[in-house]
Amino acid sequence: MARPQTIEEQELVGRLSRVFRDIGYEGASLAMLAAATGLKKASLYHRFPHGKQQMAEQVLAAALSWYATNILSPLAGQGSPAERIAMVVKNLDAFYASGRQACLLNMLASPHTDNGPFAAAIKRAFEALIKAFMALAREAGHAPAESRARAERAVMLLHGSLVMCRGLRSSKPFRVFLAALPGELLAEPRSSRNRKIAIGHA
Amino acid sequence: MARPQTIEEQELVGRLSRVFRDIGYEGASLAMLAAATGLKKASLYHRFPHGKQQMAEQVLAAALSWYATNILSPLAGQGSPAERIAMVVKNLDAFYASGRQACLLNMLASPHTDNGPFAAAIKRAFEALIKAFMALAREAGHAPAESRARAERAVMLLHGSLVMCRGLRSSKPFRVFLAALPGELLAEPRSSRNRKIAIGHA
DNA sequence: CTTGTTTTACCGAACGATCGGTTTTATGTC
């Protein structure tokens, strides 16, 4: 009907995402967000009438949607567990830019002392990932309790590796995690430890 | 000489620490820090002439000092590796309030996009913890590469469990981590997985 | 093809509030 947007929603949310993932919700100022998107502050308010919080909400929603499509869905899809986890490893590597990009679930977790506006979505996201990992471990032949433990451990390693990457300013921990992930979920308990099983060239 | 302080340095830094660990560096305002300590802003500036950054620096320094005394030192101390790790588990549980308190290394890691004023100290802290864990694994009979991998995994699990605790608003992941830590560092690779080995009653 | 209207996207400027930080005055102990 009228004047076209100078930047489409997808690209816009993507650029906002980068800022929030880099410096968190409180740390991201409207000035930074405007600079990162090329729009002025007032224009950002035209696109997101509810302001900064809505921006973060849509960024989080987009990330969760991407996660559902590229991580959760492949985990529950077809193919052998090994094939599926290989696909997920590839997509995780892309999503976290090989460990150079932090996770929104960590960067948005604190805003207002306790449970901010994102707390519910964040909790659901953690639970969904654990559940998906657990289902894969179950399918690989592990008992329910064992599968849940492996899934929770995998999520711990994921987020821990990302925290370490930021602290050490190195992408190595995340790459180590990716290489170990298939073994974490699938390998037999008594086999040799989970190395050289994964893709390995990442 | 003259009028005594109404709150001693130790208690003061401790209360500041709580705020920074709860909502991060950017999220912590002088008003919150003043409210948490009982001092007015100007009085805080009397105690910390360089302002908020100095507060965070001293909070971080105090935490690292506590860590050196209660975590790193026991790891390198005397007694069997199992005894030492049990002591460390107990102190970690106290330091992180059973998972209810986040880690400063995570909450202070982002401030100014990349390497802020705490980046160097944070990196050193990660490396020191890895090194200490690695030394214990070595002492338990593991090869150097294997020991380093186990140490890095343990640090990943530590921080990942803390992130999960905040996201899920539950202390369970951290307790699971503590229970698994001794096995992560010490257990034989081919033995049954590391459960029921640890303290277990935490 | 014009021309005017509508509709939407964008932006400059300013809002009140709060930020981190400073100066000034009062308080309490020696």
Next chain:
DNA sequence: GACATAAAACCGATCGTTCGGTAAAACAAG
């Protein structure tokens, strides 16, 4: 009185947010 601490008042800057108005494309009537 001497002097270190604490508190009140204040500062410029920036925060997130709002508003009035402009720029640009689609549509309708001539």
